[in-house]
Amino acid sequence: MRRKSALIGASAAMMLVLAACGGGAEETPETGNxxxxxxxxxxxxxxxxxxxxxxxxxxxxxxxxxxxxxxxxxxxxxxxxxxxxxxxxxxxxxxxxxxxxxxxxxxxxxxxxxxxxxxxxxxxxxxxxxxxxxxxxxxxxxxxxxxxxxLPEVIMYNDAALSEDEAPQDWDDLLDPKWEGEIIIRDVAASGTMRSIYSAMIQQQSPDGSDPEPGYEWLRQLDANTGEYAANPADLYLKLSREQGTVSAWNLQDILIQSETQNMPFGYVMPESGAPVLxxxxxxxxxxxxxxxxxxxxxxxxxxxxxxxxxxxxxxxxxxxxxxxxxxxNLDLNPMDVDWDVIGEHETEWIDYWNANIKGQN
Missing domain, CATH: 3.40.190.10 (Periplasmic binding protein-like II)
Structure with missing residues (x-):
């Protein structure tokens, strides 16, 4: 949940450096030698x-x-x-x-x-x-x-376009047809964050990893609502800030960095069913x-x-x-029960299958 007023950001010196650097980067104050x-x-x-x-x-x-x-x-x-x-x-x-x-x-x-x-x-x-x-x-x-x-993985949204209550409150909400074309996802195969989120969704449907098909079906429905796959995090931030889409899934740390130090219009929702914590x-x-x-x-x-x-x-x-x-x-963390050993065993085959058979095909 969004706590902009309560969060402790970087110091004033840090913000001066940030302003000088630009480019969506987070810098902190010089500390001498x-x-x-x-x-x-x-x-x-x-x-x-x-x-x-x-x-x-x-x-x-x-x-x-x-x-x-x-x-x-x-x-x-x-x-x-x-x-x-x-x-x-x-x-x-x-x-x-x-x-x-x-x-x-x-x-x-x-x-x-x-x-x-x-x-x-x-x-x-x-x-x-x-x-x-x-x-x-x-x-x-x-x-x-x-x-x-x-790294808790949460639901990210453009808070200039949506209120916290209007944003999806749980992972299954991302499958609602009302979000068709509104979801932007960082290209999954190259991203440890996205590979983990997608694998966690499959593992929730198949705890021992033996039957990924229900998880694949979940990802097909997500793909149907996904308007774009961003090539890298900077591309994701740019597209979401421009409202080329209003919703994504991403890690809490980067959302807070972009929001609190870069003034990006990003909020987050801690999913009701839990956040995969990497x-x-x-x-x-x-x-x-x-x-x-x-x-x-x-x-x-x-x-x-x-x-x-x-x-x-x-x-x-x-x-x-x-x-x-x-x-x-004050972080109200709600961890999802995830078996990372199962994911470690199957992640490559699951993501390869998604990449070849689901991405952009729904």
């Missing part, structure tokens, strides 16, 4: 200070975090290369480069995508300090990937610059940085933080 973790860290003693990161994170989150990392470890300044792409694209690229790894960190991916990468020996096993207190459900048992944030995480690429990668991952989990990412970028951390921002403390 102390780093988000407080005080000058420095002195990493890493031999190779080059670092390549493949990430599904928004560019302004990555810009902010990399700036903080380089402030904490000046020896990395100018040596961190970040490639932003869809979560599924990260998996496919790391897989394609496995014989000659080009990335050091895989940052941003669903637990089912990261689990696939771990099974294919694409991720290195290790024991970071922060993992000791992490919920077992949020990490790989062999230390190959770790949850960073929790564990979105990261891992160290097997065969990359392991020492630098591990240093970066450890930095990501420092409490002050996690608290700032929660405050300014609306992240729900997968680890406990000392102080929660008001929006998070």
């Amino acid at each position: 102390t780093g988000a973790a407080g005080g000058e860290t420095g002195g990493a003693g890493v031999e190779d200070t080059s670092l390549t990161i493949y990430t599904a994170r928004d560019t302004n989150i990555t810009d902010f975090v990399i700036a903080e990392f380089e402030a904490a470890y000046p020896e990395f300044e100018g040596n961190v290369e970040v490639l932003n792409m869809g979560a599924q694209e990260v998996l496919e690229r790391v897989r394609a480069e496995s014989a000659n790894p080009q990335a050091d960190v895989w940052w941003g991916g669903t637990q089912q995508g990261l689990a696939t990468g771990a099974e294919e020996d694409l991720l290195a096993a290790w024991e970071p300090e922060f993992a000791a207190d992490m919920d077992e459900a949020y990490k790989d048992s062999e230390g190959r990937w770790f949850g960073e944030i929790l 564990v979105d995480g990261l891992g160290v690429v097997n065969g990359g610059n392991t020492e630098a990668a591990e240093l970066f991952v450890e930095f990501l989990y420092e409490d002050d940085l996690r608290a700032q990412l929660a405050e300014d970028f609306f992240q729900i951390p997968a680890v406990e933080i000392e102080s929660e921002p008001e929006w998070l403390a």
Whole structure:
């Protein structure tokens, strides 16, 4: 539900930077050379200070975090290369480069995508300090990937065109013929968010995954109401803000970022039957610059940085933080009962079937 007045946004300095940057990006205030973790860290003693990161994170989150990392470890300044792409694209690229790894960190991916990468020996096993207190459900048992944030998937709508009460209140409401042509969906195959939402809808119809047909029928009806498939998140935001459609399905964090820091006309509804809650995480690429990668991952989990990412970028951390921002403390989260193991086993075949036999055909 929309809580614009109660949400804690970024600081005034952050907003000045945002205004200067434009382009739908979220920037946060400059923090000097102390780093988000407080005080000058420095002195990493890493031999190779080059670092390549493949990430599904928004560019302004990555810009902010990399700036903080380089402030904490000046020896990395100018040596961190970040490639932003869809979560599924990260998996496919790391897989394609496995014989000659080009990335050091895989940052941003669903637990089912990261689990696939771990099974294919694409991720290195290790024991970071922060993992000791992490919920077992949020990490790989062999230390190959770790949850960073929790992403509730909700119903998104243009709040300049619809009131909260007028927007769909639950997933099945999206199938109502009154929404024909009003729904815009981020192209599913390349998006970890959309793959997870669609897979969760199938798994709700078939708990053990043995009979996806009822779920496919649900997706056929959704496809019939879908006016457009947006090529990427920026395209989705643009089309929805221009009222080329008024309704979508997307993750809560990005909706809040676009609404609260970019003044986009977006609201959300927490679905009555529950929101699939993804564990979105990261891992160290097997065969990359392991020492630098591990240093970066450890930095990501420092409490002050996690608290700032929660405050300014609306992240729900997968680890406990000392102080929660008001929006998070007041979040009325309604998790859907989802079996992510079943989804991990069947997601590829389900999405491939949707892509070949349902998308745009209804």
